Amino acid sequence: MKTALALDIDSTLTPPRQPITKVMVEALTRLNVPFYVAAGSHFQLLQNQFFKPMYEHGFRGRFDAFVSNGAVHYHCDYSKEMSIKLVSEFNIGNYLGENDYRRLMNVLAGTLQMEEFRLPDDFTIVDNRIVDRVSMINLCPIGRLEKEGPDAMLNREKFVKFDLSSDYRKKIMEYLNLSLSPLIKEKHLHITLGGQTSFDIGIWGEDKTKPVRKLLEKGFEKVIFIGDALFKGGNDAAVIELIDTWPSESPCPVEAVQTGSWLETIEIFKKKEVLG
Numbered sequence: 001m002k003t004a005l006a007l008d009i010d011s012t013l014t015p016p017r018q019p020i021t022k023v024m025v026e027a028l029t030r031l032n033v034p035f036y037v038a039a040g041s042h043f044q045l046l047q048n049q050f051f052k053p054m055y056e057h058g059f060r061g062r063f064d065a066f067v068s069n070g071a072v073h074y075h076c077d078y079s080k081e082m083s084i085k086l087v088s089e090f091n092i093g094n095y096l097g098e099n100d101y102r103r104l105m106n107v108l109a110g111t112l113q114m115e116e117f118r119l120p121d122d123f124t125i126v127d128n129r130i131v132d133r134v135s136m137i138n139l140c141p142i143g144r145l146e147k148e149g150p151d152a153m154l155n156r157e158k159f160v161k162f163d164l165s166s167d168y169r170k171k172i173m174e175y176l177n178l179s180l181s182p183l184i185k186e187k188h189l190h191i192t193l194g195g196q197t198s199f200d201i202g203i204w205g206e207d208k209t210k211p212v213r214k215l216l217e218k219g220f221e222k223v224i225f226i227g228d229a230l231f232k233g234g235n236d237a238a239v240i241e242l243i244d245t246w247p248s249e250s251p252c253p254v255e256a257v258q259t260g261s262w263l264e265t266i267e268i269f270k271k272k273e274v275l276g
């Protein structure tokens, strides 16, 4: 059976927010089936985490990369040099149109201002709490700096603990799903938890299912998706939705496999017999 892999990047191929290791690059080099990658982050953030170290650690093949949660498509050809070409880019602002885009941005800004979603005073809140990443909107209650120093890391860690103990993001998520329900129905808006501190607001289909669907269109009979966030609300969960809503007349050619770490992903490669 003609099989291909679709692989999440952060915490699936790499340690959380860390560069891909040489060991993983070697495993990817040894794959006996083609693979596409899909990342929640945008291209710039992935340069040092994935694209450059892949080449530096000796990967010399070709693959397609879907970044910004799947909505921006690149073709990467590392056979001679590191060549990365943009194939297509989805623009959420154009897709929604001016009125709905403004409506969305107003709801997001208003939510952060609400008394019940105010963060405790000891949090440092920096700029860029709502960022238009072209293909989707990222909402980060503590804000985000271009370059994160030790202070920002501590603030992040504090937020992660706070979020776990108070269900802060879960509550915001429920509120957003309610207040944005017209856009969710009419424009197929889709809200997921992005990483450990934020939310991604995108459009159904312009997500992690995109590389999977592209591989099926190319004629692969089976696509195995591996990701660390296939749970409800996670940024790989769209793949589960694709499987669950697959028309019952035909068997679903997609399999989703949850991983706990990049090391576990290598074990999954072995189990699925895709390592040459």
Ligand SMILES: [Mg+2]
Pocket: 008, 009, 010, 011, 012, 227, 228, 229
């Ligand atoms: Mg991930």
